[in-house]
Amino acid sequence: EVQLVESGGGLVKPGGSLRLSCAASGFTFSSYSMNWVRQAPGKGLEWVSSISSSSSYIYYADSVKGRFTISRDNAKNSLYLQMNSLRAEDTAVYYCASGSTGTFRNWGQGTLVTVSS
Amino acid sequence: DIQMTQSPSSLSASVGDRVTITCQASQDISNYLNWYQQKPGKAPKLLIYDASNLETGVPSRFSGSGSGTDFTFTISSLQPEDIATYYCQQFSFGGGTKVEIK
Numbered sequence: 001e002v003q004l005v006e007s008g009g010g011l012v013k014p015g016g017s018l019r020l021s022c023a024a025s026g027f028t029f030s031s032y033s034m035n036w037v038r039q040a041p042g043k044g045l046e047w048v049s050s051i052s053s054s055s056s057y058i059y060y061a062d063s064v065k066g067r068f069t070i071s072r073d074n075a076k077n078s079l080y081l082q083m084n085s086l087r088a089e090d091t092a093v094y095y096c097a098s099g100s101t102g103t104f105r106n107w108g109q110g111t112l113v114t115v116s117s
Numbered sequence: 118d119i120q121m122t123q124s125p126s127s128l129s130a131s132v133g134d135r136v137t138i139t140c141q142a143s144q145d146i147s148n149y150l151n152w153y154q155q156k157p158g159k160a161p162k163l164l165i166y167d168a169s170n171l172e173t174g175v176p177s178r179f180s181g182s183g184s185g186t187d188f189t190f191t192i193s194s195l196q197p198e199d200i201a202t203y204y205c206q207q208f209s210f211g212g213g214t215k216v217e218i219k
Contacts, residue, residue: 037161037210044202044204044210044211044212044213045153045155045161045204045206045210045213046209046210047206047208047209047210050208059208061118061209062118095160095161099163102149102151102207102208103151103163103166103167104151104153104161104163104206105163105166105172107160107161107162108160109160110160
């Protein structure tokens, strides 16, 4: 069974940093693209970033470009999102999702990031 | 960036009704369009991929069609368990359609 477990969320002040992790199991992690999607409280889904299976291709939404960095460690079956220069509008539940590029087939349960002073 | 415009933003229908949601892309995306269902407090679930392919295990009352810039998602006979918000997606997501029972 595919399992994706996010961690690292919490309360951070504006301008601060946070690193999210996603631990994957139940599938061949190194064969699949991975993605981060977020959802602000009461709002819709927003794609954040995607990384190909070998990290050769990386994409970001304009809203996070230059502030967030996606990475993965295939030896550890783990996905990461380094978030710097955080803003109030980054407050959201952050989901990791696996699948082919652009198709989010399996999802974690999410981790809440709150940016507030 | 490609923008996805979804309509309506909400709808109310009776059990057994046919429900249709549309999604328009700001440029030609071929058939690279997916549909997701999200229930309150839960992660989204992939229902339809590549515009018209039903994900494994998803009931056949769900279907999708379209190509290029215009896409349609249909629930052929609305069931109480279908109450959720539905999103189209091609990297970026549409704004969502909240489906309620009348």
